[in-house]
Amino acid sequence: MAKRLLIFLFFSVAFLCKASGQQFVLSGRVVDEQNKPVAFVSIYIRNSTYGTTTNEEGNYQLKLNPGNYRIMYRFVGYKEQVQNVTIGNADQRVNVKLEKEVYQPRAISQRARRGQDTSAMNIMRKVIDKRQYYLNELDSYSCSVYIKGVQKLIEAPNSLMRSGVSNVLSLDSNGKGLLYQSEMLSTFTSARPNKIKEETIAQRMAGVTPAFSYSKASDLQANFYNNVFAVQGLSSRGFVSPIASYAFSYYNYRLVGTAVSGGKTISKIELLPKHKYDPVFRGHIYVVEGDWRLYSVDLMLTDDANFLNLVDTMRISQQYVPIRDSTWMPSSIEYAYSGNVFGFKFEGYYIGLYNNYKFDLKIPDDYFTGEVLHIDTAANLKPTVYWNSQRPVPLTRDEGIDSRKRDSILAIQSTNAYLDSVQRSNNQLSILPYLVFGHTIVHRNAKDTLYIHPFRESFFYNTVEGFGTNLRVRYSKTFDDFSSYSISPAVRYGFGNKLFSANVRSSYTYDLFNAGIFTFDIGSDVLDLNNVATRSLFFNTLSTLLSERNFVKYYRSKFANFGWQREVANGIRLNVGLGYSDRTQLFNTSYYTIFNNKNRDFTSNNPLAPESAPASDRSVLFPQHQALTLNVSARFTFDQPFITRPTGRVFLQSRFPVLTVNYRKAISGILGADANYDFASVTATQDRIRIGLSGYSSFKLAAGTFLSKKTLYFPDFYHFIGNQGTTFDPTDVGSFHFLPFYTYSANSTFLEAHYQHNFSGSILRRVPFVRKLKLEEIVGVNYLTERNNKNYSELYIGIQRLIFRVDYGVSFIGNQRYLQGFRIFYGIR
Structure with a gap:
């Protein structure tokens, strides 16, 4: 019992x-x-x-x-x-x-000159005075975050509906349907002054990639206590917060009225931009009187007034709630957007829900390591039952149907028959894309890929080789642990000089979390004397055949190179390379051109003997020689942020300049090597430094010298990113607009400096008619000096829209004007 x-x-x-x-x-x-x-x-x-x-x-x-x-x-x-x-x-x-809130107007409303509401102005002065206090109120905090994203298609062109687009996008007969769904659960920790870390526990996404997306909680944060508010992907400019320290220069305010909520008086303030096209918000903010803090915001950005990318409207709503005593924090935020692209009308939203706030954390010294986001290895593997139990915001009826349908489709798509069918379909060759971009063949397991370089890179013409072929492919394989290797064989033959070259370049990525890579290259090739970039085979072919300008100069190399790189600590990346090469000077052999320009002749393949007659020139640039070269460099990225994914790390741009120190040594006497010199350089670069509302700047500074040069040949000079011809490549801020490719190549001490500022439309958007083009204004300066060629400089201005850019510049050698003119870029390098 x-x-x-x-x-x-x-x-x-x-x-x-x-x-x-x-x-x-x-x-x-x-x-x-x-x-x-x-x-x-x-x-x-x-x-x-x-x-x-x-x-x-x-x-x-x-x-x-x-x-x-x-x-x-x-x-x-x-x-x-x-x-x-x-x-x-x-x-x-x-x-x-819920009942509509009625905001009662003040009993006495004072009006100042120019129609300003002095009641609203007085409130806003107090709010702005408290801005810095609330911005720095907490030393640290953490919270749980749930982010949900949805994008819908609400209308589609009838002509495209009949062409099968509706089936691809899973649309109904009216051209409507869910295009994209995503959910994410994570924890977020922040500490002053600018330390953050997020750990994603679970995430799922399905559908077509949306107009823009938020992959982490820090992207979705909206802190209006900062002066400038930037929305990732929405605009290259920021927007002035309604409570910025200089907000009175951009906004007028109107007190709509007050209401009492929870024993506190809430003022509703309407935002009245002083100028239509300023980077400001429309809408309302709600202020807690006495505390002079934000209660909530309901703001709007529009393409007509704010020149948005990708979307036509963006509404931002945020709620603040008291967490403890006088501490208020965001409880939720909503980004709702809509747009129209070629008749496809869409709308969508992202919501962020913040829970379980904790303050005054005891954070270990080694917690903030630069890792801003860590995605758990099982984050993408959570089953439907997990989401049904953990999801804090229920799915709508349509979202639930779409989610179940996509789960069913995913099960079908996992079958061998389906994977085989998709592989055959995706790997079919399309002629026009292949001509420009090449062709990719992917195995159904997505771990084996073969890339065939485009036709425009496979056939060429230059004065050294004549017409020729340059056939290249790249095979890559990824293993279950996400390590991978790639092999790129290439064969090249010039019909003019009857020279055949073949090589294999390979790499093995063994540590994705620390950028650990081995490289090995062996073979022969025809190479550019300027090893940092001149013109591609494609553009050099066009300029040679059409304009009788053979800008690029070539030499032959038989080589074997070994390289290694790795992040030895966060922000410190080492590169070590050892290479052996047998180099031979080449000469012009072909002089064909489509349009014979009687006032222009081809130039010698010796860049230092431009006046020599190309047909008979055999001037010596360098003798045949061998070089055994050791190259060691260290790149320092201070306070480097990174994202850790199950597949490896993604390194992000730092707030500070990147410093690179390089040493190169040519070792003589081994394997018959002739070259003998020592070279050292240091480079500092930084891209997209945001300058308030005036856009962003980029710069590069580099200096170097040959510590010794007992035997130094032209291919080992320090070369610069020059440009000759109308097209140019502005993707590297360290490039010049008019600098000859080889004339300034340095065999002694040099200094180069580059600065560029993109005003992000802050000037042209004030010009009627022009503003609708959404152009970005660019100004810049380039400078180079070295012992043999002193004080070369360039000044330029330009306009840019997406991948299209046009610059006009002028260059000087000393105080003498050298070249000036237009340079264009349209996305193809």
Whole structure:
């Protein structure tokens, strides 16, 4: 009997313990006074850090332990509502009807000159005075983050609907459908002054890549206490916060009225931009009087006024809630957008939900290592049952149907028959893309890839080789541990000089988390005397045949090179290379041109003897020789941020310049090597330094010298990124517009400096008619001096739109004007 009683008590206690830890679901629907659903309502437990939001259909859910709760329902423009809810031993459903908030105007409204609302101005002065305090209020905090993204197609052109597009995009007969869904659960930690770290626990996404996306919580954050607010991908410029320290230069304000919520007076302030095309918001902000802090924001950006990329409108709504005492934090944020591309009308949103705030953290010294995002290895493997239990915001009916349909499709797509069919379809050769971009063949396992270089790179003409072929392919394979290797064989033959070359270049990536790579190249090739870039085979062929300008100068090399690189610590990357080469000077053998220009002749293949007659020139640039070269470099990226994925690390741009120190040594006497010199250089670069609202700057500084040069040949000179011809490549800020490819190649001490600023349209957007083109203005300067050629400089201005750019510049040698003219870029290098 005693034994049975003991067993009964044991199971009773176990049952009670289980019941006490069991959670139940509080759910319901939030509607307005017309019984229409209110989407993205902030719902949270009073005096806690736990809450949720409604979905597009107004539905919500909260998991709660048994107990008594005061549940707050709040959304911009509606009266805050409080519900007392008791959770017993069963799920509860509470539906809520929100009433429109009526903001009462002040009894006395003072008006200053120029129509300014002095009541609003006085409020905003106090808010702006407190901006810095709230910006630095917390030394550290952490929270849980849920991010959901949805993009829908709401209308499509009828002509394209009939062409099968509807099936590809899974659209209904009206051209509507869900294009994209994503969800992410993570923890986010922040500490002053600018340290962040996020750990993604689970993520899922399906559908067509949206107009723009947010891959981490820091992308979705909107801190209007900062002076400038930037939306990733939306504009190259930032936008002035309504409470920026200099906001009065951009905004007028109007006090719509006040209301009392939770015992606090809330002022509704309308934003009135002073100039239509300034980088500012439209809409309203809500301010807690007395505390002079933000209560919520409801802001709008439009393409007409703000010149947005990808979308026509963007609405940003954010709710702040009291977490403890006087500390308020965002409970949710919503980015809602819409757009129209070639008749495809779409809309979408991202919502961020913040829970479980913790303050005054004791953060270990080694916690912030530069890793801004860590994605768990199992983050993408969470099953549907996991998401159904952990998702804080319920899916809408359409989202649920689409999710189940995509799960079913995914199961079908995992079958061998389907994978074989897709492989055959995707790997079919399309002539026009192959001519320009090449052709890629991917095995169905996505681990084996063969890339065939495009036709435009496979056949060429130059004065050294005549007409020729340069056939290249690249095979790459990825293993289960995500290490990989690639092999790139190439054969090249010039019909003019009857010279055949063949080589194999290979690499093995053994450590994706530290950029660990081995490289090995062997064979022979015809190479450019300038080893940092002149013109591609394609563009040199065009300029030679059409314009009788043989800009690029070539030599022959038989080589074997070995290289290694790795991040030995975060931000410190070492590169070591050892190469042996047998070099031979080449001469012109072919002089064919389509349009014979009587005022122009081909130049010698010796860049230092340009006046020599190319047909008879045999001037010596360098004798045949061998070189054994050791190259060691260290790149320092200070405070380097990075993302850790299951497949490796992605290194992001730092806030500080990148410093590279390089040493190159030619070792003589081994394997018959002749070259004997020592070279050292240092380079500092930084790209896209944001300068407030005036766009961003980029710069490069480099200096170097030959410490010794007992035997130095032209291929080992230090070469610069010059440009000859109308087209140029501006993707490297260290490139010149007019510098000859070889004339300034340095065999002594040199210094080069480059600076460029992109105004991001802040000037041209003030010009009628021009502003609609969304052009970005660019100014820059390039400078080079070395012992043999002193004080070469360039000044240029330009305009850019996406991949298209046109510059006009002028260059000087000393005080004498050298060249000037236009340079263009249209995406093909």
